[in-house]
Amino acid sequence: MTSLTIRRPDDWHLHLRDGDMLRGVLPETSRDFARAIVMPNLVPPVVTAKDAAAYKDRILAALPAGSDFQPLMTLYLTETTDPADVAAAYADGLIHAVKLYPAGATTNSASGVKDINKAMPVLEKMAEIGLPMCVHGEVTDADVDIFDREAVFIDTKLDPLRRRLPELRVVMEHVTTSDGIDYISEAEENLAGTITTHHLIINRNHLLVGGIKPHYYCLPVAKREEHRLALRSAATSGDERFFLGTDSAPHTDPNKLCDCGCAGVFSATNTMACLAHVFEEENRLDNLEAFASLNGPAYYKLPVNEGTMTLTKQDSPVAYPKTIETGEGPVTLFDPGFPLYWSAS
Numbered sequence: 001m002t003s004l005t006i007r008r009p010d011d012w013h014l015h016l017r018d019g020d021m022l023r024g025v026l027p028e029t030s031r032d033f034a035r036a037i038v039m040p041n042l043v044p045p046v047v048t049a050k051d052a053a054a055y056k057d058r059i060l061a062a063l064p065a066g067s068d069f070q071p072l073m074t075l076y077l078t079e080t081t082d083p084a085d086v087a088a089a090y091a092d093g094l095i096h097a098v099k100l101y102p103a104g105a106t107t108n109s110a111s112g113v114k115d116i117n118k119a120m121p122v123l124e125k126m127a128e129i130g131l132p133m134c135v136h137g138e139v140t141d142a143d144v145d146i147f148d149r150e151a152v153f154i155d156t157k158l159d160p161l162r163r164r165l166p167e168l169r170v171v172m173e174h175v176t177t178s179d180g181i182d183y184i185s186e187a188e189e190n191l192a193g194t195i196t197t198h199h200l201i202i203n204r205n206h207l208l209v210g211g212i213k214p215h216y217y218c219l220p221v222a223k224r225e226e227h228r229l230a231l232r233s234a235a236t237s238g239d240e241r242f243f244l245g246t247d248s249a250p251h252t253d254p255n256k257l258c259d260c261g262c263a264g265v266f267s268a269t270n271t272m273a274c275l276a277h278v279f280e281e282e283n284r285l286d287n288l289e290a291f292a293s294l295n296g297p298a299y300y301k302l303p304v305n306e307g308t309m310t311l312t313k314q315d316s317p318v319a320y321p322k323t324i325e326t327g328e329g330p331v332t333l334f335d336p337g338f339p340l341y342w343s344a345s
């Protein structure tokens with residue numbers, strides 16, 4: 001197969017930041033994707049409907065002329081989030097999910113939830129109205145090894161919460177382990193998972209062997225090869241519980257290449273080319289549309305995009321930029337470590 005036409009894809013987990021960075025990276029997503037679930041971890045975070053409406057306006061204002069890209073807004077769950085504000089924002093069509101960050105789990109997550117009991121009124125309201133909770137599924141306890149944090153989160157946080165509130169619709173984001181894949185695969189309802197582009201391609205050796213590769217450092221951190229293979233199997237299976245969330249997360253090069261470098265991989269520009277490569281390697285190109293364009297809308301109860309994207313395999317490698325220039329500085333694009341032959345149009 002050298003050409004594949006699919007419904008236009010969506011990104012169900014994206015960081016757009018704000019200001020000059022937003023203006024720099026947004027065209028990289030809006031070129032290929034019709035919609036994206038936009039993460040609320042700004043400084044300060046997007047906590048109320050009012051915050052989300054203002055942020056949405058800033059995103060729309062930053063779009064390239066003529067773009068019909070739709071940002072799907074989210075709220076950052078805190079221990080003081082007002083259930084009525086959340087419900088009204090969902091009824092208005094303004095927000096499509098609420099994000100649970102365990103406090104301290106990743107970039108700008110200090111305002112996250114420490115005591116889940118304090119968030120229960122909001123979660124109960126969300127369960128009642130069918131509003132999904134997106135969760136960064138890692139514990140933050142200092143005594144839990146960074147490579148075990150997803151598995152421990154499932155056992156000690158996520159599963160107890162889902163038993164307590166089975167009607168809550170959950171998206172376990174950026175799944176990185178076979179534990180996560182198994183947990184989602186065993187769920188009968190109200191649980192789905194997003195998988196990033198880079199976790200389908202790199203394992204922890206790519207990050208750490210032969211010299212540390214700061215541009216492969218992200219959270220959750222890349223795991224062992226057996227986990228990467230489990231992710232690939234799930235993503236390319238067509239199983240409707242798994243869909244694309246790139247977690248494309250720009251940081252400028254100076255913030256990546258320093259004594260305490262930021263976590264995040266920026267993959268918006270070449271995600272579809274990378275995915276076509278992965279799905280072709282797995283002989284599952286026929287399931288790329290399900291992963292990138294169909295399963296996400298189905299879980300979020302949104303229509304599939306009307307438009308299409310055609311992926312074409314070229315005879316020679318397609319040149320992608322090494323960095324994206326933004327008003328805040330250069331952002332290095334994810335390098336899959338192999339030539340990309342697919343182009344999207």
Ligand SMILES: [Zn+2]
Binds near residue numbers: 247
């Ligand atoms: Zn993220």
